[in-house]
Amino acid sequence: MTVRRMLTALGMTLLLALLLCPLYWMLLASLTPESRIFGAPALLPQDLVFDHYRALFAGRDFWTPIRNSLFVGGATTILSVGLGAPCAYVLARMPFRGRTLTLAVVLATSMFPQVSVVSPLYLLLREFGLINTYPGLVLPYLTFATPLTIWLLVAFFRQLPDAVEEAARMDGAGRLRTLWEIVLPLSWPGLASTAILTFLYCWNEFLFALSFTLGPERHTVPVAIALFRGQYQVPWGEILAAAVVASAPVAAIVLIAQRRIVAGLTAGAIKG
Amino acid sequence: MATITLEHVQKVYGSGPAAVHDVTLEIRHGELLVLVGPSGSGKSTVLRLIAGLDHPTSGRILLDGDDMTEVSPARRDLAMVFQSYALYPHKSVRDNLAFGLKVRGGDPAVIRTRVEQAAAALGIDALLDRKPAQLSGGQRQRVALGRAIVREPRAFLLDEPLSNLDPSLRLGTRTELALLHRRLGATMVYVTHDQEEAMTLGTRLAVMREGRLEQVGTPLDVYRRPANVFVATFFGSPAMNVWPCSCSQRAGVTRLAGAGLAFEVAVSESVRIDDATVLAGVRPSDVELAPPDTADGRGHVDVIEPLGATTVVHVGIDGASRQSVRVVVAADDGPAVGDRVGIRVRRNRVHLFDARTGAALTPTVSPWPVGPRR
Numbered sequence: 001m002t003v004r005r006m007l008t009a010l011g012m013t014l015l016l017a018l019l020l021c022p023l024y025w026m027l028l029a030s031l032t033p034e035s036r037i038f039g040a041p042a043l044l045p046q047d048l049v050f051d052h053y054r055a056l057f058a059g060r061d062f063w064t065p066i067r068n069s070l071f072v073g074g075a076t077t078i079l080s081v082g083l084g085a086p087c088a089y090v091l092a093r094m095p096f097r098g099r100t101l102t103l104a105v106v107l108a109t110s111m112f113p114q115v116s117v118v119s120p121l122y123l124l125l126r127e128f129g130l131i132n133t134y135p136g137l138v139l140p141y142l143t144f145a146t147p148l149t150i151w152l153l154v155a156f157f158r159q160l161p162d163a164v165e166e167a168a169r170m171d172g173a174g175r176l177r178t179l180w181e182i183v184l185p186l187s188w189p190g191l192a193s194t195a196i197l198t199f200l201y202c203w204n205e206f207l208f209a210l211s212f213t214l215g216p217e218r219h220t221v222p223v224a225i226a227l228f229r230g231q232y233q234v235p236w237g238e239i240l241a242a243a244v245v246a247s248a249p250v251a252a253i254v255l256i257a258q259r260r261i262v263a264g265l266t267a268g269a270i271k272g
Numbered sequence: 273m274a275t276i277t278l279e280h281v282q283k284v285y286g287s288g289p290a291a292v293h294d295v296t297l298e299i300r301h302g303e304l305l306v307l308v309g310p311s312g313s314g315k316s317t318v319l320r321l322i323a324g325l326d327h328p329t330s331g332r333i334l335l336d337g338d339d340m341t342e343v344s345p346a347r348r349d350l351a352m353v354f355q356s357y358a359l360y361p362h363k364s365v366r367d368n369l370a371f372g373l374k375v376r377g378g379d380p381a382v383i384r385t386r387v388e389q390a391a392a393a394l395g396i397d398a399l400l401d402r403k404p405a406q407l408s409g410g411q412r413q414r415v416a417l418g419r420a421i422v423r424e425p426r427a428f429l430l431d432e433p434l435s436n437l438d439p440s441l442r443l444g445t446r447t448e449l450a451l452l453h454r455r456l457g458a459t460m461v462y463v464t465h466d467q468e469e470a471m472t473l474g475t476r477l478a479v480m481r482e483g484r485l486e487q488v489g490t491p492l493d494v495y496r497r498p499a500n501v502f503v504a505t506f507f508g509s510p511a512m513n514v515w516p517c518s519c520s521q522r523a524g525v526t527r528l529a530g531a532g533l534a535f536e537v538a539v540s541e542s543v544r545i546d547d548a549t550v551l552a553g554v555r556p557s558d559v560e561l562a563p564p565d566t567a568d569g570r571g572h573v574d575v576i577e578p579l580g581a582t583t584v585v586h587v588g589i590d591g592a593s594r595q596s597v598r599v600v601v602a603a604d605d606g607p608a609v610g611d612r613v614g615i616r617v618r619r620n621r622v623h624l625f626d627a628r629t630g631a632a633l634t635p636t637v638s639p640w641p642v643g644p645r646r
Contacts, residue, residue, distance in 0.1 A: 166325050171372035171419070172346040181371075185362045255381035 021246070030241040037236055050271040051243035062242060064217060065224035071208075072134060072220060073202035076141040077195050083142075084149030085191065089179050091150065092157035093165070105152065110147035114207045117143070122211055140208045145198045152197065156190030157183065196257050200250060221246045273470045274336050274426040274459050275301045276322055281331035283317055283483075284460075291317045292328070293483040299427075304453045304460040307478035308470035310506070319429050322461060324348050335426065346375075351420035355432040356412060357412045359404040365415050366400040367393070372423045390422035408440045427459035434469065467507045471495065479503050501630040504553050504623055510577075510584050510598045514553045516627060519545045528552055528622075532591030533569035533615075537622050543633050550633065551625040556584060556598040558621035561607065567614025571597075573607050575642070587615055 029037050031048040056062045091103055121140050122131070130136035160183065168178040184191070209220040219227065225242045227233055276299040283292040292314045299305045307315040320326040321335060324345035333341050340348055351372070360368050368402040369387045391397040394414045404412055413433065420428055433449070434442045450473055453460055464470055470477050471491040479494060479502075487499040498504035505511045517530035526539040530552070539545070564570045574596060575586040583606040584598045597615055607613055626634040 041536060161356065161358070163354045163356050164360060166323075166345075167352070167354060167358040167360070167419075168371070169325065169345045169424070170323060170350065170352045172349075172375040173371075174346065177375065 026240050026243055026247075028243050030237060032237070036200045052237040053245075055235075055238050056241050056245070060228075060238070061216070062224065062245070065219050065221045066245070068134075068218060069203055069220040069222075072137045072141065073199045075134070075138045076145050076202045077199045079138065080142055080145035080149045080152075080198055081191060082197050084194075085153055085184065085187075086179065087146075088150045088153030088183075089157055089183060092154045103151075106147045107151050110144050110151075114144075115243050118207060118211050123206070125212055131212055132218050134218075137209060137213050137218075137220070140212060141202050141205065145201060148201065149194050149198055152194045153187070153190060156187060156194075160186060193257065196253055200253065203246075203250060275299065276459065276461065276607060277332075277334040277337075278318070278322070279334070281318070281321060281328045281333060283314075283321060283326065284329045290329075290483050291320065295331075295480075295483075295485050296543050297478055297485065297488065299459060299461055300522060301459055302457050303475040304450075304462060304473060306470040306474035306477045307461065307463045307480060308467060308474075308477055308506075309486075311465055312482075313465075313480040314483040315465075315480045317433055317483075319352075319431055319461060319463050323350055323352050325431050337504060349423075349426045351423050351425035351427075353416050353420050353431065353433045355435055357404075357416040357436070359412060359415055360377075361417075364401050364403055365407070365418075368404070368415055369400075369418050369422045372419065376423075386422055390418045393417050393421070409437055410445070413437060417488065421434055421452075421456070425458075426515040427461065430460060430462045432464055435464070435466075444505065449473060453482060461509065468509065471507065479506065497632070498553075498623065499632050501551055501553065501625045502627070503631075508555055510556045510600070512553045512555045512623070513559065513597050514551050514625070515595050515597075517550055517552045518638050519548050519550055521545065529566040531569075531595035532571070532589035533570040533595075533597075533617070535617055535619065537619050539624070539633075543624075545624070549627045551627050551630070553625060554617050554621060554622035556600040558618040559597060559599045560616050560618070561585070561587075561599060561601060562614045562616035564612065564614035569597075569617050570612070570614045573609050573611045573613060576609055578606070585613075587613060589615075 028045055030052050031045060031050070033049050033051065068124075089101060091106075101164075121143075125131050125136050125140070132138070164186070165178055165182060168182045173181065204222065205220070206222040206226070207224045210226070213219050213223060216224065221242070225239055225246065228239050228242065278295050278297045278423055281292060281295045282290055284290045295314075295318060297305075297318075307318055309315050317326065321328050322584060324340070324343060331341075332339055335348060335350075359488060360371065363371065366387055369390060370383050372385065380496050388397060388400070391400055394417060396411060396414045396418060399407060399411060399415070404415065407415065416433070419574060432621070434445055437445060446469060453473075462470075462473060464473075471494075474491050476488060476490055477494050478488045481502055487494055487503045489497075493520075494503060495507050498507065515531040515533070517528040517533075520527045521544070522541070524538065525536050526545065527536045528534065528550075530549075562568075564609045569589045569591075571587045571589040571594075573585055574588045577584040577586075582601055582604050585601055585606060587597045587599060589595045599615060601607075625631060626633060
């Protein structure tokens with residue numbers, strides 16, 4: 001028994017090391033002077049410098065992509081949860097013909113490869129003059145974020161006990177009032193985990209952001225990092241520093257809300 | 273306060289068999305009608321149909337003569353107490369009680385007074401600022417009741433309200449419910465699977481099985497004049513003894529013989545059961561132990577179940593079938609396991625049922641006068 005536990009612990013440690021290695025390297029290199037990044041790799045940090053971070057915010061305007069990412073991700077999250085919650089409630093609670101089909105279609109729309117929809121979306125956005133605008137990113141993001149939130153919230157609403165809503169109906173509350181005053185307050189764990197997942201998808205999204213923005217004033221964090229590369233040189237130090245900055249909120253959110261996210265994901269998995 | 277009428281109500285879920293089959297029932301103003309039956313008998317479905325949480329497949333539901341079949345629960349103005357209590361977990365007790373009043377709109381000061389009066393009546397006024405999670409099972413049950421009472425609805429629907437309580441709390445709460453019904457004088461429909469709860473609480477009982485109404489009547493009616501074998505064996509503890517008998521009728525006397533027991537009873541002239549097989553039913557309290565030579569049948573004591581004041585004796589009757597007959601005796605003169613005993617049936621307490629349909633052969637031999645309906 002103890003041997004087995006020790007083996008398990010050893011295996012876990014190795015796996016963890018393997019997964020953390022690139023992240024550690026990223027962090028380490030972002031703190032190493034440019035001249036030494038390609039020298040003999042050192043596992044332990046030597047004379048750390050914050051030059052890359054300074055360059056990131058002083059030399060380049062890295063605040064702008066961060067602000068763009070926060071705004072686009074935040075707006076998408078609020079809209080998709082706001083629109084998705086009532087949809088999901090109807091799909092979870094009210095029997096109507098074609099309910100299963102509707103759910104399947106909702107899921108299917110989020111299954112198209114992004115590459116296949118990027119051209120039509122581009123044409124559409126250009127037609128409406130939305131290229132290189134915030135709505136020009138939020139609207140495309142909603143196409144994959146809303147199905148995700150609907151799917152997760154349907155699973156969540158279904159596991160809420162019927163009786164509480166029935167009690168509200170007996171008390172004379174209509175559907176909307178029941179949703180607003182009874183269901184949503186009880187659903188905040190589900191809403192929170194859905195919002196977090198949606199925000200993370202938006203924060204990490206690259207292809208749409210690259211395709212639908214033109215200038216640095218609208219670039220999101222992943223696009224900005226990708227375009228650091230100059231014609232004659234690749235500023236690896238700054239790229240890695242930016243990568244650390246981009247990963248930090250993700251890591252923070254996941255560590256804080258770990259349980260919630262796992263619950264949200266498995267709820268979707270089981271009920272799906 | 274209201275009269276609730278169900279007319280030929282039927283409910284079918286999906287393509288399955290009918291959960292409720294052609295139920296016609298009038299629940300009178302101010303009575304406490306108990307819907308009672310085993311699980312899956314459709315009693316909770318009937319309650320949900322009355323509430324409006326489900327709609328019947330066919331038939332009509334009327335409140336004080338108004339057709340409510342397709343009306344939403346909100347507009348029926350009925351209150352329901354759920355088996356799981358279904359309190360609003362994120363609201364305080366005060367807000368749980370007030371929700372129904374707030375939804376209907378009203379002066380906040382009046383709502384506050386009514387909530388506090390209802391809470392005081394149920395002894396939960398000290399808990400008004402707590403959340404449901406901070407309450408015990410019994411307290412939650414009171415909050416659920418309070419939420420119904422505070423609205424002063426036209427009628428109360430109670431779905432197994434005591435089944436989640438500890439046995440020690442259940443009896444006390446049952447008595448309080450009876451008092452509450454008397455104090456409010458309100459129409460109540462009460463669902464339970466517990467025959468004792470049904471007998472003690474009900475003004476009238478509606479006995480259900482497999483979606484059908486088996487019998488409607490006062491508790492004593494149902495106990496003394498069961499409409500069929502199912503009702504006869506469902507009520508009373510220990511359950512009624514039932515065994516098949518062959519009959520022969522001669523000069524106003526009917527001779528019953530079966531399962532090692534033979535005796536004669538007087539059956540009304542109108543019941544023709546000569547040379548037929550019937551089911552005879554006798555409650556364990558209507559059988560007594562007798563010396564073997566004067567008994568209707570003889571056998572050995574198989575099992576003894578002391579209940580304190582009385583003892584239930586299971587007697588295996590001599591004969592091929594070894595029919596077991598339960599006899600209730602005073603605790604002091606109980607026999608021992610293995611004793612040879614005779615048993616004697618109280619002649620005027622024998623129920624006869626059709627062997628094929630199980631329906632009571634009316635008029636049954638009954639010593640009780642048919643009294644006026646309450």
